[in-house]
Amino acid sequence: MPKVTGLEGVVAAETNIGLVDGEKGHLVYRGYWAKDLALGYDFEAVAYLLLNGTLPNESELDSFTKALSSNRELPAHVKAIIDLLPAEMEMMSVIRTAISSMGDSFTQWPPTIDQAIRIISILPTIIAYRYHQTANTAFVAPNPSLGHVANYLYMLTGKEPNTAHVRALNAYFILTMEHGMNAGTFAARTIISTQSEIASAISGAVGAMKGPLHGGAPSEVIQMLNEIGDISNAEAWMRDVLSSGGRLMGFGHRVYKTRDPRAVALREVTSHLIGEDPWFNFAFEVENTAIRLLEEYKPGRRLYTNVEFYAAAVLSAVEMPTELFTATFTASRVVGWTSHLLEQVAINRIFRPQSIYTGEMPE
The missing domain is CATH 1.10.580.10 (Citrate Synthase, domain 1)
Incomplete structure (x- = not known):
């Protein structure tokens, strides 16, 4: 059985x-x-x-x-x-x-x-x-x-x-x-x-x-973004992680096999705030680079941005402890x-x- x-x-x-x-x-x-x-x-x-x-x-x-x-x-x-x-x-x-x-x-x-x-x-x-x-x-x-x-x-x-x-x-x-x-x-x-x-x-x-x-917070995403530090470092940092078999935090979801609709909505909301908070611009650029590299390293896996990625961006921007x-x-x-x-x-x-x-x- x-x-x-x-x-x-x-x-x-x-x-x-x-x-x-x-x-x-x-x-x-x-x-x-x-x-x-x-x-x-x-x-x-x-x-x-x-x-x-x-x-x-x-x-x-x-x-x-x-x-x-x-x-x-x-x-x-x-x-x-x-x-x-x-x-x-x-x-x-x-x-x-x-x-x-x-x-x-x-x-x-x-x-x-x-x-x-x-x-x-x-x-x-x-x-x-x-x-x-x-x-x-x-x-x-x-x-x-x-x-x-x-x-x-x-x-x-x-x-x-x-x-x-x-x-x-x-x-x-x-x-x-x-x-x-x-x-x-x-x-x-x-x-x-x-x-x-x-x-x-x-x-x-x-x-x-x-x-x-269940309630795992997006703190690992924030740690990743902090380690990247600047958009100029993003591709090299993520290539190093993916080449060694590591995971990019904030991408992929157990349920969603396409774009997480919560992440899509948070991205749209925060896109209007780029001029008001530079953190969102940084998050946008990291996301774009990550999606491109995930398709290169793990083709066909359908690893898209999940809600934790943009939750991290939002919670960091509002200075939530x-x-x-x-x-x-x-x-x-x-x-x-x-x-x-x-x-x-x-x-x-x-x-x-x-x-x-x-x-x-x-x-």
């Missing part, structure tokens, strides 16, 4: 939230191309779409934006718990602990959209609070006049962020909100299917994201997770897959 591992290719649920088609390079959110949403909408509108199934009208968007803004404050007991955590505890573990500590606020089952909004709103505040605590700097309270993405940058820096940086990070957040039945989404849907509360389901998803095979990369990814993906939880409870049946016993039988 063939070995069965990883559930790869096994259909576990029906969903109308998102479509990922790696062969065609398609990423769809609720009937819209994710690329178009990233280029034409703000975080709030796309989060509303994933949670509710339709893009909001002006009144709905205003109400939703206000709901996100009004739910950013951390409860005193969550601050106290974070204050007591060991300094060496990594950010993803802190997020998991903080969300778990809010379980009493989310005991209602089935979970509601108000609970989803609360978790989406508060996650960036958890990250910012812990970041300032470990940096021995003063916590910057949420600014209710700023949108979700701009406020996240504001809480980290204490300064109203550059408009170009907000646009780029907004696109990143939208393009990483949802990505089908990934490990985090599957973990969350499995937990909520037992009629556990939403805090437990999101904590489980955070635990999955914490693993480097590397230790916050996976946490920032989580602050985006929580929109997809909560959308899937709301969908799961509407048609709930507990996840109970079978396994094949490969051990010995008693005599």
Whole structure:
């Protein structure tokens, strides 16, 4: 009997939230191309779409934006718990602990959209609070006049962020909100299917994201770009790596066998920002050289730019600390997770897959 591992290719649920088609390079959110949403909408509108199934009208968007803004404050007991955590505890573990500590606020089952909004709103505040605590700097309270993405940058820096940086990070957040039945989404849907509360389901998803095979941050891409240093060094540096059998970070994807639509959209967004931040121009040139060399060294392998490459460019440009990369990814993906939880409870049946016993039988 063939070995069965990883559930790869096994259909576990029906969903109308998102479509990922790696062969065609398609990423769809609720009937819209994710690329178009990233280029034409703000975080709030796309989060509303994933949670509710339709893009909001002006009144709905205003109400939703206000709901996100009004739910950013951390409860005193969550601050106290974070204050007591060991300094060496990594950010993803802190997020998991903080969300778990809010379980009493989310005991209602089935979970509601108000609970989803609360978790989406508060996650960036958890990250910012812990970041300032470990940096021995003063916590910057949420600014209710700023949108979700701009406020996240504001809480980290204490300064109203550059408009170009907000646009780029907004696109990143939208393009990483949802990505089908990934490990985090599957973990969350499995937990909520037992009629556990939403805090437990999101904590489980955070635990999955914490693993480097799922939530691996684009820090290796940044390391590569830093080692290249200047576009004049790019070809020689990459030829040396490829000749020795090494990998170019940020190229190729397990799912996408054509251009990663998230990378395409981020490239288009950042192309408008070249004059405003030289980092993007450098990234563009490195990408062009890498694609040409990959086709030369590995013809027919279909190794294109993936989302991590442009995520690295965006996160570096906005001066996001590397230790916050996976946490920032989580602050985006929580929109997809909560959308899937709301969908799961509407048609709930507990996840109970079978396994094949490969051990010995008693005599």
